[in-house]
Amino acid sequence: MKPFAFALLAATALGAAAFTQQTVAASSAKPTFGTFGMDEAGMDKSVAPGDSFYNYxxxxxxxxxPIPSDKSNYGAFNLLADLSESRTKGILEKAATDPNxxxxxxxxxxxDTGSIEAKGLTPIKPWLDRIKSTDKSGYAALLAEAAMGGVGGPFSAGxxxxxxxxETYILGLRQGGLGLPDRDYYSDPKFADAKAGYQTHIAKMLTLAGEANADARAKAIVDLETQIAAVSWSRIDSRDANKRYNKMSVADLQAKAPGFDFPTYLKGIGAPVDTLLVAQPSAITGIVKLVVDAPMTVLQDxxxxRSLDNYADVLPKAFDDENFNFYGKTLSGTPEQQARWKRGVEFTTGALEDDVSKLYVQQYFPPAxxxxxxxxxxxxxxxxxxxxxxLDWMSAETKVKAHAKLAAFRPKIGYPSQWHDYGTLKIVKGDAFGNEWRANEWGRKDNIAHLGKPLQRWEWGMTPMEVNAYxxxxxxxxVFPAAILQPPFFDPNADPAINYGGIGAVIGHEMSHHFDDQGAKYDKSGQLTDWWTPADVAAFKTRTDALVAQYDKYExxxxxxxxxxxxxxxxxxxxAGLTVAYDAYHKALGGKTAPVINGYSGDERFYLGWAQVWRRSYREPELLKRLRTDPHAPSEARASIVRNMDPWYAAFKVQPGQKLYLxxxxxxxxW
Incomplete structure (x- = not known):
């Protein structure tokens, strides 16, 4: 389990420093996009910037x-992700020639799908038999074993x-138990077809595994999950840091959620702790009651x-295809399964991420x-x-603390300062299922092993190959992985305005997360505490409420x-990120006026740099899923944040009556 973090997509510094004129010096080398870093050919100048800045x-x-047939969405992030994927493929293909x-x-x-097909269900059969032979008294130990293998249960721990x-690590417990993306999928009529498709999918997986009465058993699973969804917290409540922080003893948890053997479960995952954090207490209580009352046959099924779905990629093709048909086609609208090599890159990078990352960084992230x-x-x-x-709304005493927090920032650029050692992870030629199980188990053990240790500040929550930040x-x-530090986000040969509107705003975005509606609850040491005055909090909330109302209107x-x-x-x-990046860009101009390039002023190029990184098209089921589950607004709405910035109006001559005008x-x- 990776550290809790808000990611830029998905998915996210210190002390004042002098600005250098070098960062805005024009380069003689050609940028990747267009003549100054902007893909002008991709613009639609028939659209007024004030009506749709994204489409302009x-x-x-x-x-x-077009969206590629193996993707649910496509844009600037995917462009770079494809590049990282291709580069990693080259690294892995070369490594595959070395038997050591x-x-x-x-x-x-x-x-080696031939070997996977020939083995059938033989590799996973002992685990499936273990599930089917366990009675209710052994359910807690079974769930722990499942968790170690990466198979989700009614809740998760990490x-x-x-x-x-x-400065200390602690075990946390979170709600789970759903096979659909969100609790709304079980109750909202908009998702009735998806829910019905899910039930059909479950029946098909059971049938493929040779199980009888699949339709009735699938309905029983969906009925149980519908009840779990009803007691689960919303994503809005779950993102509230104060609501999530509920420290209690295991004995207290056992008293609040009787009937489930938590000590046995915690011992089974290697964390026999006395105290833990429970993120959604009422949900855990409700889920445990449902589990206690449910027939063991339903819990087994x-x-x-869940096991067949989680390991479908290393099971016979019929399971892999059925898993994709539901989770890829039905839920995301993706017509075609990704090529096997792409999924091989994803698996290997996930299993041995630092071993792959070291080679990637050596080849593709220059010191410059x-x-x-x-x-x-x-x-x-x-x-x-x-x-x-x-700031006119923040008190002087809080400003002192805000500066201190900013001075405490630890920026991480490119890649970690040290790497994990996978010496204890056994990878066996020809054992695809075993490799995936052991990799999941290694990851779980590594996570649990943090208990009682000093903070491992060198660890990252992303690989250098990820096009993201957090x-x-x-x-x-x-944290900024190497792969995002490329065009269109960052191009050393582009006009500085494009870079400040692109990666500069991304940097500002991640910095300002530490002062957003949740990040602002953490002080300079990373402690969840009240360090703003009540008046500051009220003034901030007035402004954020207005932003909530603004985004609620997007349809x-x-x-x-x-x-x-x-x-x-x-x-x-x-x-905040775009606001701060704009200031930084103008400061870096050193008091000079930016040149006009191809008819665009410096300010126009700055905002175009922002809009360019958010280009993204979605398949409708994927967009619908994101609207319910993603803490990030769709790309057009993200590009439209400019409507709150006075210089944007001046740069593009936006007038009353235009759609984005405020x-x-x-x-x-x-900010």
Whole structure:
């Protein structure tokens, strides 16, 4: 389990530093996109920026760029993800020629579908038999064994920082038990077809496994999960750091949720603790009651299906296809399964991520890129410090603490400072199922082993190959993997305005997460505590409430709106990140006026750099799923955050009556 963090997508510094004129010096080398870093051919200049800034910047690209058949969505992030994937493929193919290479063996074995097909269900049969032979008294131990193998149960446990004692690790317990993406899928009529499809999928998986009465058994599983969904917390409540923090003894938990043997479960996962954090107490209580009352046959069937789904990629093709038909086609609208090699890259990177990452960084992340990114981070931090001083709603005493928190930031750029050792992870040629099980088990054991140890501040929650970034509140850090430090986000040969509007705003976004509606609850040491005055909190909430209302009005699909409360943290970070990056860009100009390039002013290029990184098209089922589950707003709404910034109006001559126009008094101003 990776550290809790808000990611830029999905998915997220220190002390004032001097700005350097070098960061805005024009380069003689050609940028990757266009003549100054912007894909002008992808713009649709027939659209007024004030009506749809996203389509003005990306409309032609959207019209002319189909979503690849193996993807549910496609855009700038995917473009770079494909590049990382291709590069990693080259690394793994070379490793596969070395019989002594662990990553090579893992990759080649995953690709050996002939061997997987020939073995049938033989590799997983002992585990399925274990499930089917366990009675209710052994359910807690069974769930622990399932968790170690990466098979989800009615709740999940993992180790992370204690929010109120951030120098220590603690075990956390979270709600689970659902095979559909969100609790709404079980009750909202909009998802009735998806729910029916899920029940059909369960029946098909049971039938493929040779089980009788599959239809009735599938209905029983869905009925149980529908009850679990009814007692589960919403995603909005679950993102509230204060609501999530519920420390209790195991004895107290046992008293609140009687009938389930928590000590045996915790011992089974290797964490026989006395105290833990329970993220959603009422949900855990409700789920345990349902589990206690449920027939063991239904609980067994649920684990059987979850196991077949989780390991479908290393089971015979019929299971793999059926898993994709539901989770890929039905839920996300993706027409075609990814090529086997792509999934092999994903598996191997997930199983042995640091062994793969080391080779990737050596080949594809030059020191010059890291140095340039380091400087940009310093510039954005300096701009954030200056922005704090200008706030008219934050008290002087809180500003002092805010500066101290900013000074405590730990930026991580490119890749970790040290790597995990996978010496105890056994990878066996020809044993695809075993490799995946043992990799899951290694990851769980590694996570649990954090208990009682000093903080491992060197650890990352992402690989260098991921096109993403995140903020970790407990560690007071911002993290930027190597793969995002490429065009269109960052191009050393592009006009600086594009880089500040792209990666600069991304850096500002992740920094400002530490001051968003949840990040602001953590102080300079990463402790969950009240360090703002009540007046500061009230003033901040007035502004964030206005942003919630603004995003609630967006309707990407008929009758389906963005959830302003669910996406609030990301929307605050977008607004703050772009605001701070704009200041940093102008500071870096050193008092000079930016040149006009291809008819665009510096400010126009800055905002175009922002809009360009958010180009993304979605298949309708995928967009619907994201509207219910993703804390990030869809890309067009993210690009539209500019409507709250006065300089954008001046740059593009946006007028009253245009769709994005907001009167000055209606523009949300936070940072």
């Amino acid at each position: 910047a990306n409309g032609t690209w959207a019209k002319n760029t 290479s662990k990553i090579g063996t893992a990759y080649a074995t995953f690709l 180790v992370g920082q204690d929010d109120k004692a951030p 649920q684990l059987v299906v 890129t890291k140095a340039a990114a380091d400087q940009l981070v310093k510039n954005i931090i300096a701009a954030m410090n200056a922005r704090i001083d200008k 903020a970790n509140f407990g560690m007071v850090e911002i 990407p699909l008929p009758g389906q709106h963005v959830q302003g409360k669910l996406t609030l943290g990301e929307n605050v970070a977008d607004l 009167a000055p008094t209606d523009r949300v101003r936070i």
